[in-house]
Amino acid sequence: xxxxxxxxxxxxxxxxxxxxxxxxxxxxxxxxxxxxxxxxxxxxxxxxxxxxxxxxxxxxxxxxxxxxxxxxxxxxxxxxxxxxxxxxxxxxxxxxxxxxxxxxxxxxxxxxxxxxxxxxxxxxxxxxxxxxxxxxxxxxxxxxxxxxxxxxxxxxxxxxxxxxxxxxxxxxxxxxxxxxxxxxxxxxxxxxxxxxxxxxxxxxxxxxxxxxxxxxxxxxxxxxxxxxxxxxxxxxxxxxxxxxxxxxxxxxxxxxxxxxxxxxxxxxxxxxxxxxxxxxxxxxxxxxxxxxxxxxxxx
Amino acid sequence: xxxxxxxxxxxxxxxxxxxxxxxxxxxxxxxxxxxxxxxxxxxxxxxxxxxxxxxxxxxxxxxxxxxxxxxxxxxxxxxxxxxxxxxxxxxxxxxxxxxxxxxxxxxxxxxxxxxxxxxxxxxxxxxxxxxxxxxxxxxxxxxxxxxxxxxxxxxxxxxxxxxxxxxxxxxxxxxxxxxxxxxxxxxxxxxxxxxxxxxxxxxxxxxxxxxxxxxxxxxxxxxxxxxxxxxxxxxxxxxxxxxxxxxxxxxxxxxxxxxxxxxxxxxxxxxxxxxxxxxxxxxxxxxxxxxxxxxxxxxxxxxxxxxxxxxxxxxxxxxxxxxxxxxxxxxxxxxxxxxxxxxxxxxxxxxxxxxxxxxxxxxxxxxxxxxxxxxxxxxxxxxxxxxxxxxxxxxxxxxxxxxxxxxxxxxxxxxxxxxxxxxxxxxxxxxxxxxxxxxxxxxxxxxxxxxxxxxxxxxxxxxxxxxxxxxxxxxxxxxxxxxxxxxxxxxxxxxxxxxxxxxxxxxxxxxxxxxxxxxxxxxxxxxxxxxxxxxxxxxxxxxxxxxxxxxxxxxxxxxxxxxxxxxxxxxxxxxxxxxxxxxxxxxxxxxxxxxxxxxxxxxxx
Numbered sequence: 001x002x003x004x005x006x007x008x009x010x011x012x013x014x015x016x017x018x019x020x021x022x023x024x025x026x027x028x029x030x031x032x033x034x035x036x037x038x039x040x041x042x043x044x045x046x047x048x049x050x051x052x053x054x055x056x057x058x059x060x061x062x063x064x065x066x067x068x069x070x071x072x073x074x075x076x077x078x079x080x081x082x083x084x085x086x087x088x089x090x091x092x093x094x095x096x097x098x099x100x101x102x103x104x105x106x107x108x109x110x111x112x113x114x115x116x117x118x119x120x121x122x123x124x125x126x127x128x129x130x131x132x133x134x135x136x137x138x139x140x141x142x143x144x145x146x147x148x149x150x151x152x153x154x155x156x157x158x159x160x161x162x163x164x165x166x167x168x169x170x171x172x173x174x175x176x177x178x179x180x181x182x183x184x185x186x187x188x189x190x191x192x193x194x195x196x197x198x199x200x201x202x203x204x205x206x207x208x209x210x211x212x213x214x215x216x217x218x219x220x221x222x223x224x225x226x227x228x229x230x231x232x233x234x235x236x237x238x239x240x241x242x243x244x245x246x247x248x249x250x251x252x253x254x255x256x257x258x259x260x261x262x263x264x265x266x267x268x269x270x271x272x273x274x275x276x277x278x279x280x281x282x283x284x285x286x287x288x289x290x291x292x293x294x295x296x297x298x299x
Numbered sequence: 300x301x302x303x304x305x306x307x308x309x310x311x312x313x314x315x316x317x318x319x320x321x322x323x324x325x326x327x328x329x330x331x332x333x334x335x336x337x338x339x340x341x342x343x344x345x346x347x348x349x350x351x352x353x354x355x356x357x358x359x360x361x362x363x364x365x366x367x368x369x370x371x372x373x374x375x376x377x378x379x380x381x382x383x384x385x386x387x388x389x390x391x392x393x394x395x396x397x398x399x400x401x402x403x404x405x406x407x408x409x410x411x412x413x414x415x416x417x418x419x420x421x422x423x424x425x426x427x428x429x430x431x432x433x434x435x436x437x438x439x440x441x442x443x444x445x446x447x448x449x450x451x452x453x454x455x456x457x458x459x460x461x462x463x464x465x466x467x468x469x470x471x472x473x474x475x476x477x478x479x480x481x482x483x484x485x486x487x488x489x490x491x492x493x494x495x496x497x498x499x500x501x502x503x504x505x506x507x508x509x510x511x512x513x514x515x516x517x518x519x520x521x522x523x524x525x526x527x528x529x530x531x532x533x534x535x536x537x538x539x540x541x542x543x544x545x546x547x548x549x550x551x552x553x554x555x556x557x558x559x560x561x562x563x564x565x566x567x568x569x570x571x572x573x574x575x576x577x578x579x580x581x582x583x584x585x586x587x588x589x590x591x592x593x594x595x596x597x598x599x600x601x602x603x604x605x606x607x608x609x610x611x612x613x614x615x616x617x618x619x620x621x622x623x624x625x626x627x628x629x630x631x632x633x634x635x636x637x638x639x640x641x642x643x644x645x646x647x648x649x650x651x652x653x654x655x656x657x658x659x660x661x662x663x664x665x666x667x668x669x670x671x672x673x674x675x676x677x678x679x680x681x682x683x684x685x686x687x688x689x690x691x692x693x694x695x696x697x698x699x700x701x702x703x704x705x706x707x708x709x710x711x712x713x714x715x716x717x718x719x720x721x722x723x724x725x726x727x728x729x730x731x732x733x734x735x736x737x738x739x740x741x742x743x744x745x746x747x748x749x750x751x752x753x754x755x756x757x758x759x760x761x762x763x764x765x766x767x768x769x770x771x772x773x774x775x776x777x778x779x780x781x782x783x784x785x786x787x788x789x790x791x792x793x794x795x796x797x798x799x800x801x802x803x804x805x806x807x808x809x810x811x812x813x814x815x816x817x818x819x820x821x822x823x824x825x826x827x828x829x830x831x832x833x834x835x836x837x838x839x840x841x842x843x844x845x846x847x848x849x850x851x852x853x854x855x856x857x858x859x860x861x862x863x864x865x866x867x868x869x870x871x872x873x874x875x876x877x878x879x880x881x882x883x884x885x886x887x888x889x890x891x892x893x894x895x896x897x898x899x900x901x902x903x904x
Binding site: 098115271 | 424
């Protein structure tokens with residue numbers, strides 16, 4: 001009997017560890033979305049498409065050259081940073097004065113263009129990147145973790161840490177945060193909000209660039225999986241409170257763990273469980289876990 | 300009505316729609332009919348979406364969920380009790396409406412962003428739900444429906460007329476909504492939600508009703524569409540691509556207009572048919588629709604119909620004479636209208652000397668800053684009370700605690716003796732608290748008259764269904780405009796007015812609430828001296844008519860000249876209170892404003 005309880009406990013710890021790793025991945029991607037929202041008031045529904053684009057690009061390079069896919073993290077992050085910057089300067093900045101309801105439609109259109117293009121280039125089939133450690137797992141104490149999940153989770157958290165440090169320490173990072181808090185105020189002290197916004201947009205997209213590489217060694221990917229990711233990421237940031245990075249991290253970890261448990265114990269309902277949790281929390285806290293009701297008398 | 304029919308904007312689209320109804324009489328038109336059925340379906344969906352996303356500005360990217368709910372409702376009911384559109388279509392609408400109600404109650408309490416995000420999640424949730432609830436839905440295999448039960452030679456013609464009927468009903472609903480108070484409230488929400496709440500619009504109820512109404516056409520059309528396809532499965536019923544089509548349709552045609560979504564529905568359905576014939580597969584269509592969406596948002600954001608009518612009116616306007624309205628005339632204007640009857644609640648004036656507004660020990664912190672730090676004050680009924688203090692002293696935060704946009708961390712706010720600390724903004728407006736804003740917040744896309752009929756003294760079903768310009772409100776609105784000297788502006792768009800004029804209109808708007816106390820946030824800032832004079836006169840007249848006034852203002856001479864009592868706020872606390880004479884000579888006040896070394900010359904007697 002005690003043995004059975006022990007087994008159960010080990011399983012719970014195992015699922016918990018797995019959930020935290022998954023949550024780390026979500027946290028990286030969701031932070032990108034919430035950063036863009038916080039600075040620009042734009043709901044980036046194309047994050048899922050950016051992510052899938054990066055994953056499929058990784059697959060292409062890996063299947064042609066066979067290089068270690070993780071080496072592509074900086075490459076893809078840089079690539080998506082540039083794409084994000086261009087999309088912001090060329091499109092979003094023009095539509096932004098018409099308000100968030102138009103920019104969300106713009107981003108949705110961009111997501112569809114990316115999905116359609118990827119479909120035509122890669123076809124509507126699952127692709128997975130399978131380096132030799134793809135099937136390995138490691139044993140830490142009593143728990144067993146698959147190596148790809150471990151790598152992805154740990155790297156995701158590390159990259160997120162880097163971004164956090166960048167935003168805290170560097171001048172550019174502080175400019176981005178200043179713009180998020182008060183655009184006019186930031187402009188008055190010499191911060192170009194266009195540059196700060198483009199930077200935020202680029203960083204947001206870059207998280208999808210890095211995340212896409214991590215995703216490619218975890219799950220098979222095809223273009224239409226972007227929808228699962230948009231819904232998930234946006235759900236997380238609604239849950240965490242729009243615009244709040246700590247909120248996005250908290251929401252990610254919470255939902256990562258819940259999803260891991262749901263996958264283990266009620267597999268077919270796991271995704272619904274995910275959305276159900278979000279709706280249930282919104283009933284009690286409409287502004288999300290760490291969101292605040294903003295003051296709006298000063299326009 | 301007869302006059303309205305003469306306008307080409309009404310009879311042209313209506314005539315075209317009626318002509319379309321004759322189309323099935325054309326022989327050998329089965330293919331064309333099936334294309335037109337898709338057009339009708341898109342037009343129905345775009346028109347339905349328009350009610351929440353076009354009018355209230357709450358964009359939904361997952362609205363096709365209600366079509367899927369209609370399809371499954373119809374299919375599940377049909378496999379049990381047989382298919383009959385006459386009771387199944389209303390049933391589909393009902394089920395879709397109930398789901399929209401539940402979703403709305405959860406999501407629509409917050410502002411726009413969470414809504415758009417949740418709509419996508421809801422659509423995908425229903426896709427999963429329908430795949431998993433195998434005993435009802437047949438899982439991913441879906442449900443197959445039998446023949447519709449009419450003679451084969453009728454072909455698809457009955458479907459055509461069913462969709463046609465649903466479209467007519469949807470348009471009737473939309474037209475009615477647009478002319479109603481509820482519609483005016485929704486447009487107000489789209490323009491400025493916080494402002495709408497401050498003039499008594501219960502935004503949660505309004506948005507939820509709009510969401511439910513917008514789901515009804517989807518539910519009914521879904522029942523018909525499922526049978527038309529004779530097959531219902533999760534990925535087909537809850538397709539995100541359908542949502543894209545309908546959003547695109549409303550956008551291309553012109554969201555917020557009556558006929559725009561219909562026009563857009565036809566354009567998108569025909570373009571989609573063309574893309575399918577020319578390019579084939581889904582991938583190409585996703586790409587093409589994505590491109591069209593991006594281009595529309597970037598280059599035709601208002602949509603075809605508003606852009607075209609905009610061009611037409613501009614041409615016409617340049618031909619008509621523009622009436623010049625002179626500022627000074629407004630300022631000189633003296634009204635002999637009896638303002639008391641226009642703005643009093645009719646319950647008779649209550650005793651002066653009691654508190655109409657009372658604040659007890661209110662504390663509000665922002666992080667470590669105690670913006671308001673234990674303030675207690677009363678606003679006596681019938682008084683003009685001033686609230687002054689240097690920048691950053693907590694005036695605006697206190698103001699926001701009074702109106703309900705900010706909830707104090709501690710303390711109570713009493714309005715007419717009742718605790719309103721946790722009441723919503725609109726409940727306080729209904730309770731007799733009106734406010735204006737430092738930077739005016741009129742509904743810029745609405746006319747001056749529309750701005751004045753938007754305020755609501757209470758949330759009631761009768762108010763909502765009433766026509767925009769019906770009842771005593773519209774007469775009262777015109778009289779109040781007359782009182783302000785603004786009668787010639789009634790048809791102007793609010794955005795066209797000068798800042799000073801906007802301030803007067805905003806005050807007029809607040810008076811529509813028959814407020815017992817009006818909070819004026821820096822009424823004199825940014826307007827010229829002539830209008831300040833006019834404003835002062837109006838405030839005095841209102842006060843004589845029994846309205847209590849609380850003014851936050853930096854124009855000290857104005858405050859001291861106008862107010863009976865003045866409270867001075869500094870560092871989040873009340874520094875001193877008293878009559879203007881007392882305040883004028885209080886060294887503490889002078890120091891708070893100017894610092895200890897202000898005296899450049901000796902004070903004069």
